[in-house]
Each structure stands twice: as structure tokens, then as C-alpha cells.
Amino acid sequence: MRLTRDSTWRRFGNVVLAGSPLRLFRVTDAGGAVLDRIETHENVAESTLVDRLLDAGAVHPMIEPGGATVFGLNDVTVVTPHLGGRASTDGRLIIDDGSNPPIVGASLRLERNRGPAAARNAARPLVTTSLIAFVDADVDLLDQLGCGSWLTPLLAHFDDPQVGLVAPRVRGEPTSQLDLGDEPGRIRAGTRLSYVPAAAIVVRAEAFDGVGGFDEMLRLGEDVDLVWRLDDAGWSCRYEPASMVWHEPRASMRGRLRQHSGYGSSAAPLSIRHPRSLAPFRSNRWTAVTYLLALAGHPLAAIGVGIGSAAALVPKLPDLPPVTAVRLAATGHLAAAGQLASAVRRVWWPLVITAAIVSRRARLVAVGAMLFAPASTLTDMAYGVGVWRGVVRHRTIRPLLPDIHRSSNTR
Numbered sequence: 536m537r538l539t540r541d542s543t544w545r546r547f548g549n550v551v552l553a554g555s556p557l558r559l560f561r562v563t564d565a566g567g568a569v570l571d572r573i574e575t576h577e578n579v580a581e582s583t584l585v586d587r588l589l590d591a592g593a594v595h596p597m598i599e600p601g602g603a604t605v606f607g608l609n610d611v612t613v614v615t616p617h618l619g620g621r622a623s624t625d626g627r628l629i630i631d632d633g634s635n636p637p638i639v640g641a642s643l644r645l646e647r648n649r650g651p652a653a654a655r656n657a658a659r660p661l662v663t664t665s666l667i668a669f670v671d672a673d674v675d676l677l678d679q680l681g682c683g684s685w686l687t688p689l690l691a692h693f694d695d696p697q698v699g700l701v702a703p704r705v706r707g708e709p710t711s712q713l714d715l716g717d718e719p720g721r722i723r724a725g726t727r728l729s730y731v732p733a734a735a736i737v738v739r740a741e742a743f744d745g746v747g748g749f750d751e752m753l754r755l756g757e758d759v760d761l762v763w764r765l766d767d768a769g770w771s772c773r774y775e776p777a778s779m780v781w782h783e784p785r786a787s788m789r790g791r792l793r794q795h796s797g798y799g800s801s802a803a804p805l806s807i808r809h810p811r812s813l814a815p816f817r818s819n820r821w822t823a824v825t826y827l828l829a830l831a832g833h834p835l836a837a838i839g840v841g842i843g844s845a846a847a848l849v850p851k852l853p854d855l856p857p858v859t860a861v862r863l864a865a866t867g868h869l870a871a872a873g874q875l876a877s878a879v880r881r882v883w884w885p886l887v888i889t890a891a892i893v894s895r896r897a898r899l900v901a902v903g904a905m906l907f908a909p910a911s912t913l914t915d916m917a918y919g920v921g922v923w924r925g926v927v928r929h930r931t932i933r934p935l936l937p938d939i940h941r942s943s944n945t946r
């Protein structure tokens with residue numbers, strides 16, 4: 536196989552710093568030769584080192600045209616749940632989720648509306664292929680379904696028998712939570728790619744059956760839950776932006792805000808099923824203390840802690856040049872600023888706005904968080920409305936709690 540390096544990849548001889556969360560890998564001279572081959576995009580054999588790099592998100596499989604050897608287009612059944620609208624005529628399975636009037640030409644009709652998870656699960660007995668592509672009704676495959684060009688980059692990943700799910704890039708609404716960017720990656724809770732939407736995904740039928748399909752108790756967030764259960768069961772889930780589909784944005788801002796609020800309402804039930812996987816802010820202890828001091832009005836102390844954390848990291852990473860260790864600490868502190876601003880806009884804004892009534896510092900935090908990403912502020916706040924609605928309904932504060940942990944792992 537040929538591999539491409541993640542954007543986090545930094546190599547210093549036989550030491551590599553890469554992945555999400557960031558990890559340090561120390562390798563032998565033989566391992567260094569493998570790293571050389573990875574960096575020059577040569578074929579590498581399967582090995583424990585390669586498996587660890589893939590699992591950490593440090594490298595990703597390179598998908599080449601016509602690269603799939605195990606599965607072809609005839610090994611995929613496309614399933615689309617529908618509530619109203621018209622049935623597609625391109626050969627996919629259409630599951631009518633209790634529409635009134637019923638959808639003409641549907642493959643199967645549920646007598647009452649039970650949600651997308653139940654509709655997708657209902658299609659499973661009709662599927663005889665090894666792979667299942669779940670595609671939402673509001674997703675445009677750009678007339679690619681017939682020739683399979685959107686599927687082709689995804690199928691190549693299933694040459695690896697450990698891959699259980701692959702997702703394409705979903706384009707559409709600007710700043711959409713569905714568009715996860717142009718870099719491939721391994722999908723896992725608490726990482727750069729912590730989820731993928733079920734707007735369009737391809738799942739290995741064996742893996743789907745092994746985890747019991749979608750959780751029908753979840754009307755929203757069932758896609759996130761499926762990916763996390765697949766990962767917990769040992770299946771590899773991957774994001775492949777070389778394949779793209781189009782998700783039609785809501786026609787009005789009101790519709791977009793309602794949609795994002797719905798996304799947020801899934802946080803509470805997901806946090807109950809997957810504790811700590813939905814923390815709005817993740818940081819190591821040094822960075823957390825640095826920002827707490829800054830927000831409390833002690834900038835000099837915050838700077839002192841930041842410098843101290845950089846100095847403390849140098850002896851812990853003797854394989855790295857001291858300047859690199861210091862830069863790593865500084866980069867971590869700066870990256871946390873964006874994450875903190877996102878947490879304020881998306882989850883903590885009701886608390887910050889309340890505090891802003893009496894606190895000038897809280898007002899500065901609120902303004903700073905909005906200025907960090909002004910284009911997404913309204914939809915982020917709508918997401919937060921959904922989060923708080925779920926917190927009250929499910930009587931849990933887990934979606935509000937940060938995850939403060941130790942420093943990155945070394946291997």
C-alpha cells in the first residue's frame with residue numbers, strides 16, 4: 536500500500552510527531568526505512584508500525600484511480616430513507632418512512648414515521664450485497680451514481696478487511712458541520728475527525744450487523760453513534776474527501792437555524808451513550824490553567840505558566856530539538872484559543888452572556904468568540920440552543936463539561 540502523511544507529520548530522524556491527538560513515535564533504523572518509503576510515497580508492507588501510524592491518524596491510505604480490487608459497484612446497495620417527496624429511479628432502495636400520502640415506487644413503506652435510523656435498518660433485510668451505501672434524500676450525487684465515480688474512491692478503502700465504514704466529503708452550506716474539509720483521516724471520537732454525517736456513507740454489511748445497525752432510539756445523532764460503536768468494536772472508519780457529494784442547504788436562515796438546533800439536541804443522548812466523547816473543549820492541564828488565569832484577569836501569571844509548560848516539555852521530549860518542543864507547546868496553547876472560542880459560541884454562550892451582564896471580561900470573551908468565526912456565529916449559537924434543550928430534557932450536564940487530560944502520548 537502507499538500512504539500519505541497527515542498535515543501534523545513532523546519527522547526528526549527516527550522520531551515522528553503526528554496524528555490526532557498528537558503522538559510521538561520512536562522507531563528503530565528498520566522503522567526509519569519504512570518512514571522513508573512513506574515520505575516518498577513508495578509501497579510499504581503491512582506491519583505493526585504501519586498499523587499504529589494508521590490508527591493514530593498519522594498517515595492515511597493513498598487512493599489511486601481504479602485502486603479497488605476486492606469490491607466493485609455491483610457489491611454496493613444504495614439505500615435512501617424518505618419522508619415525502621419523490622422516489623429516485625436510479626435503482627436504489629427507497630424506504631418510505633411513513634409518508635402521507637405514501638411515496639409511489641418505494642421499495643418498502645413503514646406504517647408510521649419512525650425516524651431515519653429505523654428506516655435505514657428496515658432496508659437491511661432487502662440488501663444482499665457486501666456493502667451498503669446510505670444516502671439521504673436531500674443529497675445530490677451529481678449524476679454520479681450510474682457511473683459510480685463518487686463510490687470509486689470509497690470502495691478502495693474496503694480492500695483493507697478492517698475498514699468498516701468510509702464517508703465522502705459533503706459539500707453544501709458554507710461553514711456547514713457536514714463538510715469536514717479536504718484532508719483524509721481516521722474517524723474517532725475526540726480527534727480532528729470525531730464524526731461523519733450519514734448524509735452519505737458506505738458501510739460494510741458485516742460491520743453494520745456486528746454492532747446492530749443504527750440505534751432507533753436516536754432521531755438525531757444516530758450517524759455519530761454508529762461510527763463510534765464501529766470504532767469501539769475494532770472497525771476502522773475513514774473519511775475520504777476525494778469523493779464528494781452535495782447536500783442541499785436549507786432555503787432560509789430560519790430553516791438553517793432550526794436544522795443546527797436539531798444537531799445540537801443530539802449531544803445529550805450521545806453523551807449518555809458515550810461519556811466524554813462530546814466534550815466541547817479538550818485540553819491538557821497546562822493549557823487549561825493558562826487560559827483560566829488569563830480569563831480570571833491574571834495575564835502575567837498566564838504567560839508564566841505558558842512559558843513554564845514549554846520549558847517542562849523540553850526534558851520530556853529529549854528526541855526533539857528544544858526549539859521544536861517549545862514551538863509544540865506554544866502551538867498547543869494557540870490552537871486551544873480557537874477551540875475555546877468555538878466552545879463559547881456553540882455550547883457555553885448562555886453562561887457567558889449571563890455573566891456579561893455584570894462582567895466586562897465576560898463581554899470581551901463573548902465578542903472575541905464571535906469575531907473568531909463571525910460567519911458561523913448564528914448557526915453555532917443555534918446548535919447551542921439544541922444542546923441546552925437536550926441537557927434539560929435528558930437531565931445531564933455531560934455535553935457542557937470540558938475534558939482536561941495529560942499531555943500527548945509517546946510510542
